[in-house]
Amino acid sequence: xxxxxxxxxxxxxxxxxxxxxxxxxxxxxxxxxxxxxxxxxxxxxxxxxxxxxxxxxxxxxxxxxxxxxxxxxxxxxxxxxxxxxxxxxxxxxxxxxxxxxxxxxxxxxxxxxxxxxxxxxxxxxxxxxxxxxxxxxxxxxxxxxxxxxxxxxxxxxxxxxxxxxxxxxxxxxxxxxxxxxxxxxxxxxxxxxxxxxxxxxxxxxxxxxxxxxxxxxxxxxxxxxxxxxxxxxxxxxxxxxxxxxxxxxxxxxxxxxxxxxxxxxxxxxxxxxxxxxxxxxxxxxxxxxxxxxxxxxxxxxxxxxxxxxxxxxxxxxxxxxxxxxxxxxxxxxxxxxxxxxxxxxxxxxxxxxxxxxxxxxxxxxxxxxxxxxxx
Numbered sequence: 001x002x003x004x005x006x007x008x009x010x011x012x013x014x015x016x017x018x019x020x021x022x023x024x025x026x027x028x029x030x031x032x033x034x035x036x037x038x039x040x041x042x043x044x045x046x047x048x049x050x051x052x053x054x055x056x057x058x059x060x061x062x063x064x065x066x067x068x069x070x071x072x073x074x075x076x077x078x079x080x081x082x083x084x085x086x087x088x089x090x091x092x093x094x095x096x097x098x099x100x101x102x103x104x105x106x107x108x109x110x111x112x113x114x115x116x117x118x119x120x121x122x123x124x125x126x127x128x129x130x131x132x133x134x135x136x137x138x139x140x141x142x143x144x145x146x147x148x149x150x151x152x153x154x155x156x157x158x159x160x161x162x163x164x165x166x167x168x169x170x171x172x173x174x175x176x177x178x179x180x181x182x183x184x185x186x187x188x189x190x191x192x193x194x195x196x197x198x199x200x201x202x203x204x205x206x207x208x209x210x211x212x213x214x215x216x217x218x219x220x221x222x223x224x225x226x227x228x229x230x231x232x233x234x235x236x237x238x239x240x241x242x243x244x245x246x247x248x249x250x251x252x253x254x255x256x257x258x259x260x261x262x263x264x265x266x267x268x269x270x271x272x273x274x275x276x277x278x279x280x281x282x283x284x285x286x287x288x289x290x291x292x293x294x295x296x297x298x299x300x301x302x303x304x305x306x307x308x309x310x311x312x313x314x315x316x317x318x319x320x321x322x323x324x325x326x327x328x329x330x331x332x333x334x335x336x337x338x339x340x341x342x343x344x345x346x347x348x349x350x351x352x353x354x355x356x357x358x359x360x361x362x363x364x365x366x367x368x369x370x371x372x373x374x375x
Contacts, residue, residue, distance in 0.1 A: 027070040028063070028324060030314065031090030033101030033111065034125070034307070038078030040228055042256045043103045043303045047125055048073055049296050050307025051100060054315070064319050071311075072096065076107050083107035087114045096120065097324040100310045103303065105129035105176045112139045119326040121317070121333060123310045126252065126275070126303055129175045133351045138326065140333050140351040142310040142342070146176070149251050149273045150183025152357045152373045153224065156271065157184075157249055158191045160359075160371075163222040167197030167215035169235060170226045174203060180226035180251045188224075196220050208235050209242065216244050223248045229256040233263035240266045247271060255302045260365050270362050275302040276342045277358045277369040288341045302342070309340040 032051040034044035055071045063069055072094045074086035083102060090096045091114065099115055099122040102108050108127035115122040116136035124132050124141040128149060133139045157163045166188050170177040178200070185195045197215025201208055208231075215223070216239065223239060225232050225248050232254055239248070247270055254272040278289050278299055288308065292300040300308075317332035318324060338345050343355035359370040 026067050028065065028067045028318065029070050029072065029094060029096050031087075031094060031096035031099045031101075032071050032073040032307075032311075033076050033083065033086055033090070033099065033107075034073070034103050035078035035107070036075040039230060040078045040104055040253075042229075042258055043126070044075065044078075046301050046303035047101070047103055047307035049292070050125075050300070050304040050309075051311050053292060053295055053304075054308045054311035058312075058315050064315050065322065065324075069315065071100075076102050076104075076111075078104055078107065080106050080110035083110040084114060087111035091115070091118050091120055097326070098122070098314050098318065098329060100307070100314055101125055102127065104174075105132055105179075106174060108132045109135070109175070112136070115139060119330075121314070121326055121329045123314050123333075125306045125310045127176075128252070129179050130350075130352075131175070137351070138330055140313075140347060142306050142313060142340075142345070142353060143252075143275055144355055144357055145352050146179040146251075147183045149357060150180045150226075151187040152273050152359070153180075153249050153251065153271075154184045154187035154191060154193070155373070156273075156359055156371075157222050157224070158188060158193050161222060161247060161271075163193065163220075163246075165194050165196045165218070165220045166222045166224055167199075167218065167220035168195060168224045168226070169197075169199050169201065169208065169211055169215060171203050171205075171228075171231065172200035174227075176251075176253065177226040177228075181224060184224050184226070205231070206234060208238050212239050212242055212244075216242055220246070222246055225250045226253070228253040229259040230262070233259050233261075233267065236263045236266035236270065252302055255360075255367075257301075260362065260367075264365075267362050268365070271370065272360050273357050273373075274360050275355075275357065276305045277360060277367075279369040280358075284339060285341055305341045309342050309345070312340060313338060313345060 034047040076083040105127040112135035168181040170181040196218035199211040321328040321332040361370040
């Protein structure tokens, strides 16, 4: 009887190992999620590049727990419904022991409950909405959160740009853009500034002149635009057409070459908060930028850096856990103290990293490092 029980326990344990590895026991399977199509497609490409580069580096050094890492990537299309589908597939069909992703907060909020219910650790790469990690104790993130980012933007506008009045425009259908504008407004007001215009627009809008006419009528010193790069470029051009000459500010959703390509002169002299700068001279950043350029023939943006860091954080946790068991990986993630491209990572009680932010200025049609703001 005891022998049968031991055999049964061993069979279950071996089955669990088989689910995480290939038939030869040589692979550890993890899932990666990002938008390769849809409104944030350039973000997804950069993020996937970061995943792939990190996995290749770990595998070249012997993998994790003596096994090669197999990353299965899924395109969430920037859509919560699609996100829920691919998160479920990566866990149930592909037998991923951990999930890295995704980019957009609204999609991470769809995927996080699935990971939490399955007890699969997840690291959201660049989803800055505070609600993401509030889903549960298996959900972590690699980026700072919107309250910090919105606060940094407001402080920079009030203290560095000496703005006394501001107006906000944002996508009402996106938790990320709404959250950033809310936190900017709260901090700017608390500092003694006045928000003289606050207008939302529907997702998919291309003509913003009605909203812009309203907010610009009060002649704000600065315009806070919390949208993603594609909308920001259009908003900036239309704001300039309506006569606005002041600086515009925003969040990490601006971080795409498309912003400068489409926005052109309209975004010159504007600023946004971001997770890292390619101009940082620290060895870990210069090495990352050099290797990324060699591999992809492109300069890595913050999305690439966060994709890369998220993968390193997760694989480091699995290695330290000595196991692919979800509970053990989660415990290892909680104890993380790791130097990454986007800063030293330790998690707070809400599984958010405490880390610095940088201000990027668009100057001469390029992103240039302005300053670093610490938490």
